[in-house]
Amino acid sequence: MTRSYSTQAVEATEPVPQRHLRAVPAGTEPRGFVLYVGIDDAKAAAAGTDLGAIVEQLKKLTAQLVPTAETYAAVALAPAGAGGRDVDVVRLALQDPSALAKHRQAPEPEPEKRAGVVIDLSRKRLVLDEETAGVTYKEFELLQYLVLREGRTIERAELISALWSDSDDEDAPNERTIDVHVRRLRSKLGAYEDVVRTVRGVGYRFDRHADVSVRYASTPSPDFF
Known part of the structure; x- marks a missing residue:
C-alpha cells in the first residue's frame, strides 16, 4: 500500500514595525510646531x-x-x-x-585650575598664572610695600611719605595719585585684583591669600623695618 504525504508551505510573515509615538496628554490637540534652525x-x-x-x-x-x-x-x-x-x-x-x-x-565642567600669583620680591617681578605681568617700577614698589607689611592697613599718607619721599614739591603726589596707582595695579592683577584690599576711609592692605606666593629676597628689603 502506497502512502502519499503532502506538505504545505507556510510563508513566514515579517512583523510590522510599530511606529514610536510620543505620549500626548489626553484632551490636547496640535496647534503648531517649532522649527529650530542653527545658523549664525x-x-x-x-x-x-x-x-x-x-x-x-x-x-x-x-x-x-x-x-x-x-x-x-x-x-x-x-x-x-x-x-x-x-x-x-x-x-x-x-x-x-x-x-x-x-x-x-550634563556633568558640570571642572573649574579651570589656575597657577595663581607669584610676587617675586627678589627679582621685582609679578607673575600671574605663569605669565609675567607688565607692572611699572612704582606699581611694584607699591605692591611690595603692602606685602612686606602683611595684615596692616597702610594709610595713603604713609605710602606717599615712603614711596615718594624724594619727589620735588612740584611733583609730590597727593592721595588721589595713590588711588590712581592702586587702580592701575589692580587692573593688571585682573582676576586677582583683591590681592590689594581697600579699607574705606583709611587706606590699603595686603592679607594672606591661598593662591598667592611671595618670594622674598635673600637679604632683607631696604624698606622692611
Whole structure:
C-alpha cells in the first residue's frame, strides 16, 4: 500500500514595525510646531543672505502652503564663542524643554585650575598664572610695600611719605595719585585684583591669600623695618 504525504508551505510573515509615538496628554490637540534652525550671521553671509531674509522666506512659504497660518519668529541669542552644534545652542537659548533637560543632566565642567600669583620680591617681578605681568617700577614698589607689611592697613599718607619721599614739591603726589596707582595695579592683577584690599576711609592692605606666593629676597628689603 502506497502512502502519499503532502506538505504545505507556510510563508513566514515579517512583523510590522510599530511606529514610536510620543505620549500626548489626553484632551490636547496640535496647534503648531517649532522649527529650530542653527545658523549664525557668518554662515548666512557666506551663503549670500542674512537671518532676516531667511525668516521672511520661511514665512512666505508657510503662507503659500496654508494662507491662514499664523507665524512668529524669535532670534536665539547666545554668548559669543559658545561651543557645540548651532542647533543645540539655539534650542537651549530658546528654552526647548528636552534641550534644557539634557543640559541639566550634563556633568558640570571642572573649574579651570589656575597657577595663581607669584610676587617675586627678589627679582621685582609679578607673575600671574605663569605669565609675567607688565607692572611699572612704582606699581611694584607699591605692591611690595603692602606685602612686606602683611595684615596692616597702610594709610595713603604713609605710602606717599615712603614711596615718594624724594619727589620735588612740584611733583609730590597727593592721595588721589595713590588711588590712581592702586587702580592701575589692580587692573593688571585682573582676576586677582583683591590681592590689594581697600579699607574705606583709611587706606590699603595686603592679607594672606591661598593662591598667592611671595618670594622674598635673600637679604632683607631696604624698606622692611
